Amino acid sequence: MLQIRSTPAAVIADAPRLEQPPRPATASLSHVSMSYDGKLEVLRDIDFALRDGEFLSIVGPSGCGKSTILRLISGLVQPSQGRIDVEPRDGKPANVGFMFQRDALLPWATVSDNIAVGLECAGVPKDQHASRIRSLLELLGLSEFGHYYPRALSGGMRQRAALGRLLAYDPQIMLMDEPFGALDAQTKLLLGSELLRIWSGHRKSVVFVTHDIEEAIGLSDRILVMAPRPGRIKAEYVVDLPRPRDLRSVRKLPRFHQLSDQIWQEILT
Ligand SMILES: Nc1ncnc2c1ncn2[C@@H]1O[C@H](COP(=O)(O)OP(=O)(O)OP(=O)(O)O)[C@@H](O)[C@H]1O
Ligand SMILES: [Mg+2]
Incomplete structure (x- = not known):
């Protein structure tokens, strides 16, 4: 059962809650399960929608199926159960771009x-x-x-x-699989800032996979936390930090640390 984590208003007095009018879904996964070989269940009952213009991150332990979710959205692999819908844009199928875990130049x-x-x-x-x-x-x-x-x-x-x-x-939809995973902290911060600038300027929808919880909090509107074997979405966090964000100063906000503690706790239990 997916738990939506929200925070009492009092604790976020330092960080005004974002106005979040409901935005239409641009891609949705409905009760998706996946097995590559018909035996090992890699994902079970994955159910979420990526909203138009949303920056969504997925975190979770190695092997829990994060890359598989991106492959499913891109159409590279098909689900064993459930369905995936990518909404057309301006009457045409939305184009989906992939940045792989290891750079594929x-x-x-x-x-x-x-x-x-x-x-x-x-x-x-x-x-x-x-x-x-x-x-x-x-x-x-x-x-x-x-x-x-x-x-x-x-x-x-x-x-x-x-x-x-x-x-x-x-x-329209950018799927990014640990794009900055192999980089030093400083370069990560620089490219993250660049990515936020581009994202906010062009209102792309992003699904960003990372092992770095602080990176996910800095960048995202929402974070899905996954549990392994079979991969499931264990919890969802709305990142109610103000935008535009400076990736360095946002880390100093108490709310940032609170989110970081909560997500770490979720992953470790
Ligand atoms: N092409 C494939 N054929 C068979 N099994 C696969 C294939 N790709 C991935 N798997 C299996 O699916 C599971 C999830 O893999 P996936 O790559 O999606 O995990 P991940 O969460 O991205 O892990 P990591 O954080 O290490 O990148 C693993 O058990 C893996 O062995
Ligand atoms: Mg992966």
Whole structure:
């Protein structure tokens, strides 16, 4: 049974509650169960909706099925039971972009050419590629590195390039599987801030998988906590911290620490 955790108004006096008008669902999973081989039940009765423009994170122990949920939303795999609906946008199927757990840049292509793959997939006319690539490289602080191959980049730069390709595709729904997992704390913070800026500017819907609870709190509107074997959603937290957020100063708010304690507690029990 899913528990919705809310907090008494008194404890969040320092952090005004966000106005949250109900937004339409952009993707929903209804009673989804999943087994890859017909024997091991990987997910059981997963039921949630991603709202339009929402930043939703999923946390939980290794192997609980977080990546599988993203694969299901993207259509890479099919559920064994239940259904997944991705709502059309402007009469067309919503496009869903994926940033994988390990960066999946094409090793034989330069950063610019990797970004061009996203533009190709989005159907951006060829004559617009050069200017779009230039502005994405600039946005991600990679202007000097468009002609570099992935092997000559640092881990953080590769993740930025992968983010550039995702943004080039310009999906309505961004599925991000531990995109900053391998990065140092400082780079994580920088890219997280960049991601928030892009998300709030373009009102994308994001499902963000991470092992880092503090990262999830800083970025998200809502956090789903999963339990393993079979993977289930154990609890849901609404992150009622004010926006826009500065990822460094938000960590100083008492409410941030309270949420962090509650979620840790949930994961450890
Ligand atoms: N292609 C596959 N074929 C068979 N089983 C799979 C496949 N992919 C994942 N699994 C199994 O599904 C379960 C959930 O895997 P998944 O990768 O979704 O977990 P996760 O929560 O993303 O873990 P992590 O935090 O380590 O990335 C695991 O038991 C895993 O062995
Ligand atoms: Mg995973």
